[in-house]
Amino acid sequence: MNRSIFKRLKITFLSAVVMLSASCAMTTEEYNAAVVETLVNAQGNIVATGYAVISVQPHDNPAQQRLLSIRASKLDAYRSLMEQVYGQYLDVNTTVGQLVLESDTFRARVQGVIYGAYLVSITPVGDDTYEVTMSLDRGIVSDLRTLYLEQMTSHSGA
Template identity: 35%
Template sequence: MQSIILQSARATGVSLVLLLGGCSGLIDKHVEWEVVEPESYPVLTAIGYAPVAQQMGQTENDRSLMAMKASKLDAYRELAEQVYGQRLNGSQSVANMVMQDSQLKASVEGVIRGARVIKSYPVGQDTYATELELDMRKVYDIYLTTAKPKKIRDVTYY
């Protein structure tokens, strides 16, 4: 019984020495990082539209306010398409060499931060429009506050 405990203690000691010796390669250097910045920053613009008459509301003013909000959301959707792209799903079915059904679905998903409303205005008799602007420099500054992207500047080995 005592020899089993002694062998177990030796095996544990040997594995501990090997484990600590393997980690010494991680501690013998110092890495300096620097932030990577893009060379240019584009400014994206988007315009959203919404019909006034089709909005929910009891009065014309209520419907106009809802159209303003809807046109702003449509403009944000357009900005998200520009930043993240659009997902397309399509399907077709054929039976007896005759096209039976054809479908195409599009969706966009993303988070837009830092956009600002340039102006909101009525277009014609029954449509509202909102123009948005997204300065990618501002987006980059917002990104830096949360992610802090880095690249290796220098590595010093000891």
């Protein structure tokens, strides 16, 4: 699947998710602009946001729980950056018996290296969540993809 089709599918999927949660007063153009804005900033860099809940962090000290939540939300943002750079590997199994769906399982995995990402913001959301936003320069994204494709080519030829 070429990159432009994948990008259109991703934007369509994100559009559907946002549209389901957005108000009906928003026009399609406004909605599409909002979706694209959340993935790419004004300089063309990839932007990703991660979230983590404070109260579930494994520590008795509230200050330490907050720090752990910030760390977890930063890792979630890195995961989101990796998904945007490398895509996701999906493993799907569907079992049908007597024309009836018996089971349907999905497993998703993302793997890669991210370097050069910078922290845009750390924001408390509500009373029990942190949001971390990170950005990755489009030049670095291009380098990462090139390195990844070279690595995949060298492994397949060995």
